[in-house]
Amino acid sequence: MxxxxxxxxxxxxxxxxxxxxxxxxxxxxxxxxxxxxxxxxxxxxxxxxxxxxxxxxxxxxxxxxxxxxxxxxxxxxxxxxxxxxxxxxxxxxxxxxxxxxxxxxxxxxxxxxxxxxxxxxxxxxxxxxxxxxxxxxxxxxxxxxxxxxxxxxxxxxxxxxxxxxxxxxxxxxxxxxxxxxFWKRAIVDCMTAPVAASLPRDDSGYLPSAMKLVRNIEEYLEAAGSRPVHVSEICSAFGVSRRSLHRAFHEVFGIGPVTFLRHKRLCAIHSILRQSRPKQTTVSEVALEQGFIELGRFAQYYRAMFGEYPSQTLSGTS
Missing domain, CATH: 2.60.120.10 (Jelly Rolls)
Structure with missing residues (x-):
């Protein structure tokens, strides 16, 4: 594309x-x-x-x-x-x-x-x-x-x-x-977070069961492949508010949707790095493409998840 x-x-x-x-x-x-x-x-x-x-x-x-x-x-x-x-x-x-x-x-x-x-x-x-x-x-x-x-x-x-x-x-x-x-949504999200936070709670709308909603979202993410998906994209695609999405993910996984999506992006990066060679790509290029901007924090997330640094995965020295 x-x-x-x-x-x-x-x-x-x-x-x-x-x-x-x-x-x-x-x-x-x-x-x-x-x-x-x-x-x-x-x-x-x-x-x-x-x-x-x-x-x-x-x-x-x-x-x-x-x-x-x-x-x-x-x-x-x-x-x-x-x-x-x-x-x-x-x-x-x-x-x-x-x-x-x-x-x-x-x-x-x-x-x-x-x-x-x-x-x-x-x-x-x-x-x-x-x-x-x-x-x-x-x-x-x-x-x-x-x-x-x-x-x-x-x-x-x-x-x-x-x-x-x-x-x-x-x-x-x-x-x-x-x-x-992803980056356009991330910027808009930063800018409008106080606007969204100012809205009163609205729990009157229909919310599918947590398990059904999460399964549908997982199918959506599977169809998206390795591309990064912002939480606001999911809200738009399924017509649910952030509060409803957060409630559903906590009920099913015990973590919020933002953490879940971060883990998914880390897994995508791990797979990309394993299939790449140091001369073909760099860790920073892959991280930015997947929506990470703070490389130090990204490396901490990555090591906590996989027990090695992204550079080790790329070089095959883990």
Whole structure:
């Protein structure tokens, strides 16, 4: 299968003008508020027509954006030295902001800050959030909203976003179609976790028996072969929420679906490495293709699972 083109660019900011393209594909008017020379970095990740932007700067700025494009922007504040407001919302690190299509945006960063933002087509929401009808409905995203991050979920997503950019930068040229889909879902998942966590419990819907649901999912994973499958893909494919999926996997396996999928990806990597030769591939290439970005942690997971390091499997020296 043809893959999707991957582009990763990082530029140094030497003045507030560099923030005009703070969100890829969108123009922002910027005014500097705090004294001093603005310095920072601006990174854009493109996977096909999907984009992630991450920026960091050291002095306060005011940003304004008027757009006529039919794109939804979801932004996350990654860090802030001082107060940050968007519209009338006071932001804290890992909080999420929803900017609907064609809506004017007004933000004030009182001092140095960093942020992340993605642009989405409303038509793509049903496939992205198929397991959660309340998020899959485009109407739910047509009002500007602020979501306060849960301490654990939000910060974990914020940290992971900042790790994804440098690791994808090491992947030359293109991702396989399967890997591209996984990484797009992983990025969206990090960005929207506080939104999903804000939803009240909804246990009124029909849930198949845990065993039946898990067996159906295992058949789905078997048909997927060795490609990485993100948990949000499963939710979309089976029309179940994360909470329902978590409940079913714990009942059957005693572990959550994320852990189960990680173990499955580790097994796929083990098989690939056993069938490969050191001159044909590298551990980092295989790990990234299967959705692992922190190679140190990946090696720990791998050794705990198989009793050897991935390099030993590849070289046949275990």
């Amino acid at each position: 043809m893959g999707e083109h991957l582009s990763v660019s990082t530029s140094r900011l030497e003045g507030f003008e560099g923030l005009h393209q703070a969100v890829k594909g969108s123009h922002v008017d910027v005014m500097q508020l705090e004294r001093g020379r603005l310095r920072g970095t601006l990174s854009h990740v493109g996977i096909g027509d999907f984009s992630l932007s991450i920026g960091a700067f050291n002095v306060g700025v005011r940003t304004q954006r008027i757009s006529t494009e039919e794109k939804l922007i979801v932004g996350m504040l990654l860090s802030a030295k001082d107060r940050v407001t968007h519209w009338a919302f006071d932001m804290q690190p890992a909080d999420v902001l929803v900017i609907p299509p064609s809506v004017e945006h007004d933000g004030v960063f009182h001092s140095g800050s960093s942020y992340a933002a993605i642009r989405l087509d409303l038509a793509d929401l049903p496939s992205v959030f198929g397991g959660e009808p309340r998020l899959a409905d485009p109407e739910a995203w047509l009002e500007k909203r602020h979501y306060r991050a849960d301490d654990g979920v939000g910060m974990a997503g914020a940290q992971r976003l900042q790790q994804i950019v440098p690791h994808l930068a090491r992947q030359p040229g293109a991702l396989s179609e399967a890997s591209a889909e």
